Amino acid sequence: MSHLDQMLRSHPQKPQVDETVLRNCIDACLDCLSSCSACSDACLAEEDVQPLVRCIRLNQDCADVCGITARILSRKSSADWAMVRSMLETCAMACQECGQECGHHADHHEHCRFCAQACGACEQACNDLIVEVPAALP
Amino acid sequence: MSHLDQMLRSHPQKPQVDETVLRNCIDACLDCLSSCSACSDACLAEEDVQPLVRCIRLNQDCADVCGITARILSRKSSADWAMVRSMLETCAMACQECGQECGHHADHHEHCRFCAQACGACEQACNDLIVEVPAALP
Amino acid sequence: MSHLDQMLRSHPQKPQVDETVLRNCIDACLDCLSSCSACSDACLAEEDVQPLVRCIRLNQDCADVCGITARILSRKSSADWAMVRSMLETCAMACQECGQECGHHADHHEHCRFCAQACGACEQACNDLIVEVPAALP
Amino acid sequence: MSHLDQMLRSHPQKPQVDETVLRNCIDACLDCLSSCSACSDACLAEEDVQPLVRCIRLNQDCADVCGITARILSRKSSADWAMVRSMLETCAMACQECGQECGHHADHHEHCRFCAQACGACEQACNDLIVEVPAALP
Numbered sequence: 001m002s003h004l005d006q007m008l009r010s011h012p013q014k015p016q017v018d019e020t021v022l023r024n025c026i027d028a029c030l031d032c033l034s035s036c037s038a039c040s041d042a043c044l045a046e047e048d049v050q051p052l053v054r055c056i057r058l059n060q061d062c063a064d065v066c067g068i069t070a071r072i073l074s075r076k077s078s079a080d081w082a083m084v085r086s087m088l089e090t091c092a093m094a095c096q097e098c099g100q101e102c103g104h105h106a107d108h109h110e111h112c113r114f115c116a117q118a119c120g121a122c123e124q125a126c127n128d129l130i131v132e133v134p135a136a137l138p
Numbered sequence: 139m140s141h142l143d144q145m146l147r148s149h150p151q152k153p154q155v156d157e158t159v160l161r162n163c164i165d166a167c168l169d170c171l172s173s174c175s176a177c178s179d180a181c182l183a184e185e186d187v188q189p190l191v192r193c194i195r196l197n198q199d200c201a202d203v204c205g206i207t208a209r210i211l212s213r214k215s216s217a218d219w220a221m222v223r224s225m226l227e228t229c230a231m232a233c234q235e236c237g238q239e240c241g242h243h244a245d246h247h248e249h250c251r252f253c254a255q256a257c258g259a260c261e262q263a264c265n266d267l268i269v270e271v272p273a274a275l276p
Numbered sequence: 277m278s279h280l281d282q283m284l285r286s287h288p289q290k291p292q293v294d295e296t297v298l299r300n301c302i303d304a305c306l307d308c309l310s311s312c313s314a315c316s317d318a319c320l321a322e323e324d325v326q327p328l329v330r331c332i333r334l335n336q337d338c339a340d341v342c343g344i345t346a347r348i349l350s351r352k353s354s355a356d357w358a359m360v361r362s363m364l365e366t367c368a369m370a371c372q373e374c375g376q377e378c379g380h381h382a383d384h385h386e387h388c389r390f391c392a393q394a395c396g397a398c399e400q401a402c403n404d405l406i407v408e409v410p411a412a413l414p
Numbered sequence: 415m416s417h418l419d420q421m422l423r424s425h426p427q428k429p430q431v432d433e434t435v436l437r438n439c440i441d442a443c444l445d446c447l448s449s450c451s452a453c454s455d456a457c458l459a460e461e462d463v464q465p466l467v468r469c470i471r472l473n474q475d476c477a478d479v480c481g482i483t484a485r486i487l488s489r490k491s492s493a494d495w496a497m498v499r500s501m502l503e504t505c506a507m508a509c510q511e512c513g514q515e516c517g518h519h520a521d522h523h524e525h526c527r528f529c530a531q532a533c534g535a536c537e538q539a540c541n542d543l544i545v546e547v548p549a550a551l552p
Contacts, residue, residue: 114144314422
């Protein structure tokens with residue numbers, strides 16, 4: 001149902017990075033945004049919230065960072081790839097930290113297990129795109 | 139690849155609205171967020187930007203509204219469905235206005251044509267969810 | 277230190293609503309955005325989180341809605357005042373609900389007391405601007 | 415009118431970085447968020463948009479990055495200062511690039527001149543806070 005492929009292909013400028021890697025990263029960021037928002041909320045709805053406090057905190061940072069990364073990457077004519085790379089590095093760090101914390105609760109809470117997967121996939125997708133960036137730098 | 143289904147199903151609370159309708163709406167909002175961000179950027183990269191100024195403006199509002207609607211809907215334990223309904227109505231309005239403007243440029247710019255589709259799908263998904271909300275109200 | 281006044285006055289279009297009311301509303305939304313983000317975090321850092329779960333949830337919605345309302349209002353050439361009004365109504369609702377919940381904890385937690393004030397000020401500023409909108413409608 | 419000072423002081427945890435430097439940075443990020451949103455819109459309302467295309471693009475990235483940085487910094491109990499530092503570096507880069515581009519149009523457009531000031535102040539505030547971060551790292 002996603003229109004992302006079509007949107008990227010119909011852009012008037014020639015792509016500056018591999019479009020499949022770019023699209024995968026936007027997809028993964030959007031998935032991680034909704035997963036982390038949902039996980040934060042699911043944690044808050046658990047009977048015993050206290051052990052999940054750090055998870056909720058990191059979920060919020062990670063959702064924020066992933067959401068903005070997706071927006072920045074969707075503007076593919078970006079003139080400032082050095083900043084984009086720094087944003088991708090920040091996003092990979094947020095995903096790693098959040099995914100690790102979610103992983104600690106994976107045995108007790110299914111939502112943490114799924115969220116850890118979403119974070120891991122997004123971290124990987126960011127790192128895959130970081131490799132592509134140098135070619136786009138001036 | 140999306141973890142949204144699993145995230146919603148693993149939430150500790152019983153769903154307050156139909157989960158398929160909810161998930162479709164979150165998906166459509168995220169698709170419309172990236173489509174509008176990409177369309178705004180593609181418009182700015184066109185040779186003749188002037189006729190697209192209103193499209194770029196509405197793309198920005200629509201991207202913002204859809205992104206925040208997706209976040210709010212991902213927190214499904216929401217205690218305030220009256221606010222959620224108002225947000226959905228706002229989102230449907232933003233999508234309608236932006237989709238209509240994109241539609242005017244659909245013959246000249248493929249990205250506007252695809253973006254109009256994303257806006258139309260999101261408007262529909264919001265309206266489908268609005269119908270579900272009353273049951274969740276206190 | 278804020279540049280908002282200067283930014284609004286240097287816009288090439290004639291204002292469509294009273295600029296002081298508009299600026300006050302953007303200011304109040306930004307203040308409520310940071311207050312709700314901070315309150316959500318302060319609640320999570322309290323020794324007994326459980327009674328604050330609803331507060332944290334509403335803080336997140338309110339921060340999201342206020343942040344996006346500020347962005348939309350900063351784009352003052354907006355062509356779609358019906359949508360802006362709907363966004364302002366949504367924002368006033370989110371502020372009312374969040375401010376009310378924060379108020380319940382005002383005696384125990386100073387941050388909830390201050391956050392309730394920020395929410396109340398933002399709700400008022402939104403309602404003040406809603407009164408101005410009709411003149412801008414086509 | 416801002417409640418930010420009170421919010422930061424009423425947080426149950428002891429501050430991990432200098433609170434004045436932290437507050438200044440959040441303030442500067444929020445000011446830059448609204449300035450860049452307003453500048454992007456003012457540029458789109460100019461008679462001759464074409465020379466401002468890059469400015470509009472960078473305004474969008476900068477507004478996004480500043481807005482999310484303010485949110486992350488408002489959650490001062492952050493457990494992940496390495497990520498916060500990376501976010502601050504990204505924000506300083508976005509502000510530098512956007513401020514430089516706005517500066518090129520400062521003689522022709524007052525809004526670009528004011529926005530360049532907001533970007534410069536935010537870049538400085540981020541760099542001031544980056545200096546404070548090491549003490550907070552584990």
